[in-house]
Amino acid sequence: MKFSKLVLPGVTMIAATYGLARFSFGLLLPEINQSLNMSDFISGAVSSLFYLAYCLTIVLSTVMTTKEGPRRMILSAGLAAFTGMLLMGFTPNVWLLAAGVLLAGGSTGLASPPYGAAISLWIKEEEQGQANTWINSGTSLGIALSGVGAMFLAENWRMTYVIYAVLTFLILIWNFKAIPKDEQRSTLSFKKGNLSILGVSGSSTLITASLALGISTALFWTFSRSFIEASGDYQQWQLSFFWVIIGLFGVLGGFSGSLIEKKGLTFAYRLGSLAIASASIILSITPGNWLLSYAAAGIFGSSYIFLTGVLLVWGIRVFITNASLGIGVPFLLLAVGQVIGSLLGGWSIGTWGYAVSFMLYGLVGIGAALIGPKQ
Known part of the structure; x- marks a missing residue:
């Protein structure tokens, strides 16, 4: 084709x-x-x-x-x-x-x-x-x-x-x-693999890290735009451009594969985790400064796509006999973490405000960096 x-x-x-x-x-x-x-x-x-x-x-x-x-x-x-x-x-x-x-x-x-x-x-x-x-x-x-x-x-x-x-x-x-259409499929057939994630070396670390990263990123996805709008004198186009920057810089995340080859999986994971944590922390300190807010958006966009690539490679290495499971497990746990993060995020903002909540979620991201894969 x-x-x-x-x-x-x-x-x-x-x-x-x-x-x-x-x-x-x-x-x-x-x-x-x-x-x-x-x-x-x-x-x-x-x-x-x-x-x-x-x-x-x-x-x-x-x-x-x-x-x-x-x-x-x-x-x-x-x-x-x-x-x-x-x-x-x-x-x-x-x-x-x-x-x-x-x-x-x-x-x-x-x-x-x-x-x-x-x-x-x-x-x-x-x-x-x-x-x-x-x-x-x-x-x-x-x-x-x-x-x-x-x-x-x-x-x-x-x-x-x-x-x-x-x-x-x-x-x-x-x-x-x-x-x-189905009848036009190639002769390649799909086979069910072993769907068990228990007892696989490294799986528990992968699950914990994916969950923590999901929690740490949920607040930025959901409330970052609301935060800067409430904290600074932004025009409508500036608020929208904040989102454009997240998307445009996400393209840079495609370089995760080459960095893993050069520096290793552990280095790439920790770099991505610390970068995405720094985005929330920067925003928590300087939401009214458009230049630094845009910088946080760029860091977040590039590091999020970067980290999904890292988790993809890490998952396949852990579940080496079942690549589909290696893709599914980290992405599923990332989403589970985002469910938890979104639920807690709304409560946290209502209780402590935006700045404290974004700082706390940034610290969760730093904690996730400490969990990463072994060399």
């Missing part, structure tokens, strides 16, 4: 599910809070549903992809993102918003495993690494796009979600035409 025929629609689907359906919520949250009269605790609880849905759907998607191939799950991801954002755009209350959040958040878990399978089925072996890198970059593209959209539409967050839903529907049609 031609490289671009699979990769280009894959990039856009990841951009739609991760960037538009999932991570744009934090950018639009202040307007949503004001419109629906949500407290910080309710905001954190609703935000945690993104990660909870991801945890459930990534397991479902892995199982179903193994049984049926990737096409159905890829199309289900697009449909879930489209429906979820449409519900969010037309919601009259918090309850329907939460339903939309569940669908939008679930779309990310549905999308991740099948594209890995699709690449292994239809892309030449020597091009598979490049294909995975390009498709993963869709997250940064979607985040940047959501930031640009918010520059013009943030005050009308409902219209923003409707436009995102229409774009996602067009992307869904593209993938419907591009992804081969």
Whole structure:
């Protein structure tokens, strides 16, 4: 199969599910809070549903992809993102918003495993690494796009979600035409691996580190934009550009593989963990300074994508006989940590305020750096 025929629609689907359906919520949250009269605790609880849905759907998607191939799950991801954002755009209350959040958040878990399978089925072996890198970059593209959209539409967050839903529907049609049907699959067959994570050397450290990193990053994803808006005299375009920077600098995270080769997995993990912790700490100290706030956004965006690459390599090395488990375990635990982090984050902000909460979450990130893989 031609490289671009699979990769280009894959990039856009990841951009739609991760960037538009999932991570744009934090950018639009202040307007949503004001419109629906949500407290910080309710905001954190609703935000945690993104990660909870991801945890459930990534397991479902892995199982179903193994049984049926990737096409159905890829199309289900697009449909879930489209429906979820449409519900969010037309919601009259918090309850329907939460339903939309569940669908939008679930779309990310549905999308991740099948594209890995699709690449292994239809892309030449020597091009598979490049294909995975390009498709993963869709997250940064979607985040940047959501930031640009918010520059013009943030005050009308409902219209923003409707436009995102229409774009996602067009992307869904593209993938419907591009992804081969089941009967066109190659002779490669999916085989169920050993799904046990107990007793595997290094698995407990990987799980703990992924969980800690998930907790430490949840506050930044959900409340960073609200924090700087409440702390400084920012214009609307400056608040949106904060999000654009997160997305644009996320592209730099793609260099994690080459750094691991040169400096080793332990060095790369600790560097990424300390960098992402520093982003929250910098923001906690200087939220009203636009230059340092933008620097924190750039550090966070690049180190988050960087760390997902590091966890990917670490997981595959731990579960060396089952690469799919090596991918699924750290990403699942990262999302579980973000569920916990979002729930606690809303309560923490309501109790101690933004600055103290961001500092505490930065310290959690520093703690995660101490857990990393052995040489």
